[in-house]
Amino acid sequence: MKLLEERIRRDGQVLEGNVLKVDNFLNHQVDPDLMFAMGEEFAQSFRGNGITKVLTVESSGIAPALLTGLQLHVPVIFARKHKSLTLVNDLYTATVYSYTKKVSNEISISKKFLGADDKVLIIDDFLANGQAVAGLIQVCEQAHAEIKGVGIAIEKTFQRGHELIKEKGIRLESLAQIAAFENGQVVFVDDKEQANAE
């Protein structure tokens, strides 16, 4: 998605350790018009798949997931990262390790919102090691819901997440695919393909 790639190039900051900071349009300050365009892309990709629920995890997955759900006209569920003290038996849960924050979180969703009749589209802002998506997949498996696909705003193709989803035979659509960071600049898969074609 050119619009997102251009925005990353313009406003993204490459920090040490291959961390891409996009807190001025994606995950702290959010550009709603960009989110709408991203939601449109995801909705177009997965329309016709009979999606019944969009699933994400709080907090930065909510914006792209919501605007996808808006355009598919289906409910959006955000998994919570902090398990409620009550109602533990009524939850599907999975443990998610964050390499960035170096902490494990238990993510959970209420059983009443996901079941065997559901066809789920998982949406998240980032795919790197794939731990958050793996947790959301586990939650869907517990609910016996069918996973129709995973939609990611920004994918780092050189980390494990991509393989992890593909190995499960799940369709993956990423709007911006980062091939590498070189000299503090983002190199997209699209750039490499273009360079190879020239």
Add this chain to the structure above:
Amino acid sequence: MKLLEERIRRDGQVLEGNVLKVDNFLNHQVDPDLMFAMGEEFAQSFRGNGITKVLTVESSGIAPALLTGLQLHVPVIFARKHKSLTLVNDLYTATVYSYTKKVSNEISISKKFLGADDKVLIIDDFLANGQAVAGLIQVCEQAHAEIKGVGIAIEKTFQRGHELIKEKGIRLESLAQIAAFENGQVVFVDDKEQANAE
């Protein structure tokens, strides 16, 4: 807003201690079309106020704030509840006590996203004791930003939040105003007014 009141009546659950559970359409599973309609209401109310930023706090404020920002075409900032370990000097922070969860959280936003030129619309899902909104107001004050108003999805008019905002001379728009809970049912301010008029 009739649409929201009807939805609360149909899908809300009144729990012990005057807690209204709306996790099936507002703050766990989210109805994007309802959020869009709510965003439209807020945008209509505050259009013409020169709003430059919509401000909320993660996680359940994000959905209504985002769809308000979408319709005002301005960025949406969500304050974070868990202070980052780095960059502490670059943050505006406030302490927010949650009566529901009985914990204090420090909320924070990056200084670079809010300044003296900003005209801010604060949006949140619930107004009860007003602690979250008070924290967001503090953050705006630190930034010397102008607060043009507060938009709330569901207000419990019998708790302290309403007064707290009014005392500061800030405009408050709530889409559904709860006057009381009676026998496990929600009584809206609109119902009372209607009863008085009859």
